[in-house]
Amino acid sequence: MTDVTAEGGKNTPSSPPLASSGRAPGRGRRDWPLYEVFVRGKRGLNHVHVGSLHAPDDEMAVHAARDVYTRRNEGVSIWVVKAAAITASSPDEKDPMFAPSGDKVYRHPTFYEIPDNVPHM
């Protein structure tokens, strides 16, 4: 059991590791790091997270991602990132992280009243 959880990055706060079934681990897939996979659907779009997989190294992760996530031309580009390299904000910090923007309504164009007879605004 690693300390990295898919889509959770490092140290997922709310998920204690589940007990392993205790089979003696060989040097096999069990030791392969977890990668998060991002696919660019077509030129002009962002890479979007599609899922995760395990692979022995970065290159194999790209190959595996191609087989698992793009069997039908779903993408033109793939990113793979070791899940351990992702640092995510925690849902517990939702308020300190995102609340400050909540009361800054003046950042939105609709905050400002402009008469209807002003064109092109």
Place this chain on the structure above:
Amino acid sequence: MSAPTLDRPAAPDEVALQAQFDATIAADHRIEPRDWMPEAYRKGLIRQIAQHAHSEIIGMQPEGDWLLAAPSLRRKAILLAKVQDEAGHGMYLYSAAETLGADRADLTDKLIERKQKYSSIFNYPTQTYADVGVIGWLVDGAAICNQVPLCRSSYGPYARAMIRVCKEESFHQRQGFELLMTMMGGTGAQRAMVQDAVDRWWWPSLMMFGPPDDDSPNSAQSMKWGVKRHSNDELRQRFVDMTVPQAAVLGVTLPDPELALDPETGRYRFGAIDWDEFKQVLAGKGPCNDERIARRRAARDDNAWVTEAATAYADKHAS
């Protein structure tokens, strides 16, 4: 709750967390991996997603048996693509299970040790090529009925995996139906082969929706949490209603003398399902349970050297 100690922060207020979780479910918003969730929700989801993933992986076997005996290159390419999809679906689902803290190698071990289940349907043998068509039509058709509502499951990664699966599943059902239509346009022997396959797969397909509502221990809680959206019996009824007209177009008879349209409800009544058979198969006594598990075990053990070699290669090139 014990008093907080200096070196360990106080446990977050479970009541407040539970309230936040309940509010998210009530608002029909999605629960995401880093959100707090009740342990029973996490465990129930791991059980369901793992069972679903195992079904995709074991599901490669009955059809995979025909890969080297496909009647034409076209059919072989189609079947190969379909079996690859099942592998992919298993991977999406294991990936979703891992967002809950499960470990996919552990899940595979639990499958092989029979500590976790997979769909009972894959414990029946594929006797002729018509079975490939009937699996696409009925088994994948039933799977679609089950999976479409799961695209709105309350757990984000599971719902997203289901959207991906459902997009691909439609090809599975259509290739099966087309295969059967082709056979029905062939010789009398080919038509008989299709009817025989339908006779064997119809009832097990109905069992795929799980036990009846009054005998489904996990259903109520699962629906309360929005993991499941419809009851087993409701989905089964939907499947029957969708399938009967398709059977008519195909020109096969569904093996149920009690099957009849209820003019009042506009839905089809059907005969009693043999739940004893279902329980026997789930208990490991179906025609192919041992064979399926043995082959999955062999795949894990006999191919271990490949993963070990890949690890050794990666280690060598990392330094």
